Amino acid sequence: MTDVPHVDAQDALRIGRLDAHGQAALLRSGEVSPAELVEAAILRIELLDLLINAVSHRAFDLARERARAAARPSDDLPMAGVPMLLKDSLRYPGLPAGAGSRSRGPALSTSAYPFIRSFDDQGLIPLGMSTMAEFGLLITTEPLRNGPTRNPWALDRSAGGSSGGAAAAVAAGLVPLAHGSDAAGSIRVPAASCGLVGFKPSRGANLRARAPHWLDDMLCSDGMLTRSVRDAAWAFAVARPVRQAPVTQPAKRRLRIALVMDGMHGQRPHPDVAEAVLKTADLCRVLGHTVEAVARSAEDAGLLDSLLRVLWPFLGREAVDHCLETANGRPLGELLEPWTLGLAEHCATVTPAALEAAFAALSRAPATTKAFFERYDVMLTPAIAERTARIGDLAPTQPFEALMAAFIRYAPYTPLQNAAGSPAISLPLFETSGGLPVGSMFAADRGQDDLLLALAFELEEALPWAERWPATYEDAVRQA
Numbered sequence: 001m002t003d004v005p006h007v008d009a010q011d012a013l014r015i016g017r018l019d020a021h022g023q024a025a026l027l028r029s030g031e032v033s034p035a036e037l038v039e040a041a042i043l044r045i046e047l048l049d050l051l052i053n054a055v056s057h058r059a060f061d062l063a064r065e066r067a068r069a070a071a072r073p074s075d076d077l078p079m080a081g082v083p084m085l086l087k088d089s090l091r092y093p094g095l096p097a098g099a100g101s102r103s104r105g106p107a108l109s110t111s112a113y114p115f116i117r118s119f120d121d122q123g124l125i126p127l128g129m130s131t132m133a134e135f136g137l138l139i140t141t142e143p144l145r146n147g148p149t150r151n152p153w154a155l156d157r158s159a160g161g162s163s164g165g166a167a168a169a170v171a172a173g174l175v176p177l178a179h180g181s182d183a184a185g186s187i188r189v190p191a192a193s194c195g196l197v198g199f200k201p202s203r204g205a206n207l208r209a210r211a212p213h214w215l216d217d218m219l220c221s222d223g224m225l226t227r228s229v230r231d232a233a234w235a236f237a238v239a240r241p242v243r244q245a246p247v248t249q250p251a252k253r254r255l256r257i258a259l260v261m262d263g264m265h266g267q268r269p270h271p272d273v274a275e276a277v278l279k280t281a282d283l284c285r286v287l288g289h290t291v292e293a294v295a296r297s298a299e300d301a302g303l304l305d306s307l308l309r310v311l312w313p314f315l316g317r318e319a320v321d322h323c324l325e326t327a328n329g330r331p332l333g334e335l336l337e338p339w340t341l342g343l344a345e346h347c348a349t350v351t352p353a354a355l356e357a358a359f360a361a362l363s364r365a366p367a368t369t370k371a372f373f374e375r376y377d378v379m380l381t382p383a384i385a386e387r388t389a390r391i392g393d394l395a396p397t398q399p400f401e402a403l404m405a406a407f408i409r410y411a412p413y414t415p416l417q418n419a420a421g422s423p424a425i426s427l428p429l430f431e432t433s434g435g436l437p438v439g440s441m442f443a444a445d446r447g448q449d450d451l452l453l454a455l456a457f458e459l460e461e462a463l464p465w466a467e468r469w470p471a472t473y474e475d476a477v478r479q480a
Contacts, residue, residue: 004064005036009047012040013476016173017469019228020082023176024073027081034070034081038063038125041083044174045127051472052150054159054168056088057129059095066125073123079234080123084224085169085178088129089136090116090209100132100143100162103323103335115209115222116179118239130178131165133396134337135319137312139189139384139411140394141165144337148391151194152470153436158389160190166225167194173473177231181209183220184307185383185414188426191225192383192439195428195468197456199223199232200414202446203421206239215311218362219418228466229456232425236449247450250458255451257284257291257442258376263412264300269385276430276438277382280459283429284380287462291380297372300416303365306358307415308408310350316343342400362419366446369420373445378455381413383426383439413441423449425456428465 015023015037026032032040042060049055063083070081086092089099091109098104112120131149133141141164142148149164151157152172159168163180167190170178180187182200191198201221209222224235230248237246259281261269269277281291316339323335332341372379386409394406417424423446426439444452 003068005033005039007036007039007043009043012043013173013473015040016044018176019226019466020079020176020231020234021228023082024079028073034072034125035064035067037081038067038083038127041127041175047476048172048174048472051155052152052159052168052172053147054130054149054165054172054174055085055128056098056100056131056146056165057096059126059128062094063125063127070125071123077123082124082177083127083175084119084124085128085130085166085175086116086126087163087166087179087181088132089181090179092116092126095126095129098129098145099136100134100145101319101336102145103319113209114207115239118207122238124177127175130163130169133162133164134340135315136162136181136183136186137315137343138162138339138394138396139185139407140389141190142391142395144396150391151388152472153195154388155472156390157436158193158391158394160193160388162186163225164190167191167196170194170196170225170227171470173469177224177226177235179222180225181220181222182418183216184418185411187223187225188383188414188424188439188441189411191426192437192441193388195437195465195470197226197229197232197428198383198426198439199236199453200417200424201236202423202449204241205423205449206236207241215314229453229460232456233453236453247453247457249454250461251451251454255289255377255455256375257281257289257378257380258294258372259291260294260296260379260381262296263385264296264304264416265408265412266296266301267385267409267412269382270387272387272432273382273385273438276432277380277440279430280440281380283459283462287458294376297368299361299364299368303361303419304408304412304415306361307419308404310354310358313343313347313350316340317347320344337396339396339400339403346400365416365419366421369422370445377444377451379443381441381443383413383441384411385413386410387432388436417443420446422446423452425452427456427459429459429463
């Protein structure tokens with residue numbers, strides 16, 4: 001295209017260090033145009049995505065077209081012209097929704113649901129789709145369709161899942177915002193893995209993002225993975241069913257914080273993870289909050305089993321059933337991953353009694369959680385139990401039972417909020433001694449989303465992380 005503006009690589013990388021608010025400020029001041037901002041993001045993808053494999057579909061022509069017509073930010077449209085990425089499962093006109101699966105063809109979507117339309121209405125510009133685990137069913141992003149997405153902090157490590165491409169892209173500075181969805185930790189796990197802010201809203205606190213589905217509507221919330229709390233708070237406000245002004249600063253209220261270190265199955269976190277979360281607890285005490293170590297509810301182990309061993313397999317069964325209708329004689333093993341096929345096979349063993357018990361456990365979770373939060377304002381836990389996994393450790397080709405057990409060991413904290421419908425946020429406050437990010441996760445009762453965001457603002461102000469960048473980015477800056 002003759003009208004594509006030239007952007008210097010150093011300038012593109014410099015811009016990539018800014019969050020969405022920072023990039024919008026450049027547009028507002030006239031330092032860059034929307035076309036130049038988008039071109040800078042395209043250049044960063046071309047420079048860095050070969051290393052991390054976070055972008056599954058590039059929609060650069062669409063982005064350039066949108067940028068040429070984009071308005072500059074205003075009071076009503078504060079992020080107009082800022083680039084973003086969409087998760088590969090999200091329907092968006094003109095883009096494919098591959099859901100990380102070889103079973104999906106190249107067909108382009110023709111419509112979108114209200115969640116993403118709300119960001120369209122704000123003038124954000126999609127650059128394409130981010131990689132994800134097949135159908136969002138795993139906590140790593142290593143789909144056979146695209147290959148593994150690598151963590152910008154350590155290229156031999158997982159970026160988490162299922163929204164791993166979104167997290168890797170934001171952590172590497174490709175874009176400041178990337179959509180993620182969270183049904184068992186799929187925003188918070190990759191955020192913790194990649195050193196980001198990962199906010200999962202309360203059940204029903206964001207606009208509809210996909211077609212109605214009994215399990216999806218109960219467990220899943222959508223949001224944007226971000227580097228800053230202000231970006232997460234703004235994105236949450238945009239996608240609320242009833243628009244409200246975003247949280248913009250810490251609150252003065254001091255909180256009663258329950259420190260829960262054990263996972264839902266009683267797992268103890270890796271010592272490096274425990275140390276980071278205990279430091280977070282100490283920081284909260286220094287800030288004047290009350291922190292009390294609390295034992296986890298004995299019911300949580302059964303709830304985790306209900307979610308992952310009883311309800312989760314129905315998602316694999318649905319994928320297989322759909323493929324059987326559309327495979328045209330192709331073997332299912334060429335279309336679906338072993339993990340998905342294993343879930344489907346396991347689904348056949350779920351008895352009506354087990355399913356009834358799982359629904360009963362799920363129905364009790366909101367009341368149990370509400371009772372807990374009558375005593376405490378916030379719960380603090382690790383986001384994941386282990387240091388970020390190495391590529392291959394949680395791959396969908398691992399034997400089914402071993403992978404199910406590894407899933408439960410690795411992410412035994414995040415599913416509680418999906419079951420209860422309550423909000424939670426992972427914050428990158430501390431790292432391991434080897435420099436890997438660790439997510440400290442705060443959760444609250446349903447509807448207390450703003451409380452968590454206000455606390456997150458306070459913690460970010462007390463221990464800023466904006467200047468921490470992975471080595472992949474620093475190397476790119478030196479070489480540009």
